Amino acid sequence: MSEANAIAVARILATEPVLVGSERASSALGLESGHLGHAGPPFERTDDIPPVVLNALAGAAVHEGWAGDLDGARRLILDGQITLHANHDLGTVSPMAGVVRPGQLLMRIENRAGSEVVHATLAEAGRRALRFGCYDEAIAGQLDYLDRVIGPSIVKALPAEGLPVLPLIAQGVALGDDTHQRNVGAMYAFVRQLPGLASEVSQWLLGNPQHFLNYAMAAAKLSLDRASGVEGSSIVTAISRNGVQCGVRIAGAGQRWFTHAATQPDGYFFPPHSARDGQADLGDSAIVEAYGLGGTIAHAAPELARQMLQDWPAVQATGQRMRAFFIDTHPLIAPALAGAEGVGAGLDARRVVEPVRIHTGIAHRNGTTGWVGIGVALAPLECFQKALEAL
């Protein structure tokens, strides 16, 4: 382990993400009217924006009242009249299209061992949701429900000292979560820590375990960002996809993105959908793979592997190969199925010798149908190679 990488991984592991409260995106991120965040690296041209993301941006613009309908909103976006930002640059991360608008409530995750803050978005329930490109009155109602009920209820139920996120991830992983496409265990652990929740809210949360993913993503970004800027370090600090490009950041290259064409996910498609319906790999959520979760602990999540129609021995072998790309061992997240090697900490671009496995939700590429599957995508090897060349 190089000295630079040792420093980077020590900073990552010294981070203690704690959920402490909520704040509107406008003040939390300094996101002004006419500005929206989205997942992945920035788009070079608005024409590149795939329908799933364009529709999610348009839905957000309508929801904010900047346009009267989706057609009008799409025109504003394509004409550059709405300013777009990569979420990572705003201090947040969000799954799939990952659109963040000024008026929405974000959840504040602080580093208990420092002064850093990252904000998590509140994930909607169901297969038709803004993050999959859908927007209509029912979805508008869901977005309002998150802002008015789910977020404030969770904040009200938080312990006075906040809720540490890593122990929830650790408990979830011991219950078979990969903490990307399976968050059943962590959601149980989360709700258990919030006994004051009204049963309406706790039942909603337990019925939507993927809602936990966003907290895990924010915790991962908070931790990995601590390594950003460590000179000479080849530790990966982000993997993110905008539906066209997959981007990677490494510690020694700061905020730069190293991109390559996003891959096509495959796995389990909800009938009647199939792989040809799938949107190319999308979302900030691969931050969890950079942290050592998701596809990089595939070998600890057998129920998910089966759900994704994957051969378990092959999944185990792949997960173990992914584990070898990390330079250290996570001290807290340690499922038995990870064996003596434990869960990786510090994904070293120098060790990445094949595409990194990502467990991902899959949106319909048409940008109107919504969520159509879960499966496996890949962070291309080229991203890591380009990043190393920049060191």
Next chain:
Amino acid sequence: MSEANAIAVARILATEPVLVGSERASSALGLESGHLGHAGPPFERTDDIPPVVLNALAGAAVHEGWAGDLDGARRLILDGQITLHANHDLGTVSPMAGVVRPGQLLMRIENRAGSEVVHATLAEAGRRALRFGCYDEAIAGQLDYLDRVIGPSIVKALPAEGLPVLPLIAQGVALGDDTHQRNVGAMYAFVRQLPGLASEVSQWLLGNPQHFLNYAMAAAKLSLDRASGVEGSSIVTAISRNGVQCGVRIAGAGQRWFTHAATQPDGYFFPPHSARDGQADLGDSAIVEAYGLGGTIAHAAPELARQMLQDWPAVQATGQRMRAFFIDTHPLIAPALAGAEGVGAGLDARRVVEPVRIHTGIAHRNGTTGWVGIGVALAPLECFQKALEAL
């Protein structure tokens, strides 16, 4: 599969155990004053009763007001002035010493697909508990808390149609439970189905996941008893231990017990305890192994294997050998780690070619210290051989 065994396993799998309410043991089991139930096959002589069971019986007698102190209660028991019954003959099952007294509240589990009923006991929290031979004022308070708060609160929160138990077991097993020494997942699923619970009660339950075991045991007995009496069938309908003898019942031999000396459990002992402190194998709980859970799905419970300090590849191999002793596949309980073979249904004494693995709690043999470990015991091969000779 013989016709007799096909009938037996069909009856087992046709059973739909549903938790529907509660009732005092006196009326539920017809258990009169001066009578107590205990785990395992009957004792031949009161002198055979090990300290753990004797002290639990004595504690129950004091709690019922039949004796002023434990010494007096022990004398009543040893003199035969308190009549003892095997729980299985009363229509209940209970872990470890498993003492059942007339005044305690039992939980009623009915067969939705028939008219049969089995009652579950309410499991105490903590390492000092009556089922491990301990009794004092704090434990008396716990027993009252079960009867006054836990049982009635659960009943009040039950859905009108009752709560089916097998789906909870299935969900728990998918979260890594063996449903014997690990019930974390099933308890989460259980509490989720009872949204009306006061947070005091739900937090107590989530803090004591082993409390779920008793419902699983009753569900297993309800199902397996349906096979009892099927002429010529070699399907095991019970495995149970009284701390001296391990007893097995098979369908074709009805209520007869086929016994052999109970084995000494080994595994993880809570410091400073060690294997030499362990009480010989004890409790009705091995009913779950006869059903296809516990040690017979050891290969689906990696976290438990690690907790018991067991080598995972060896555990997997053993669990898979146990699976081969069953003649059919459970249609509902199907963790991914069980693979294409699934979870066994119908433990066939004819197929049992080595001792059956049991995951067990371990009491201190002194009968006063309480719970000192969790580990593996064995149902001796001789039990199954004797049973077959009686067919």
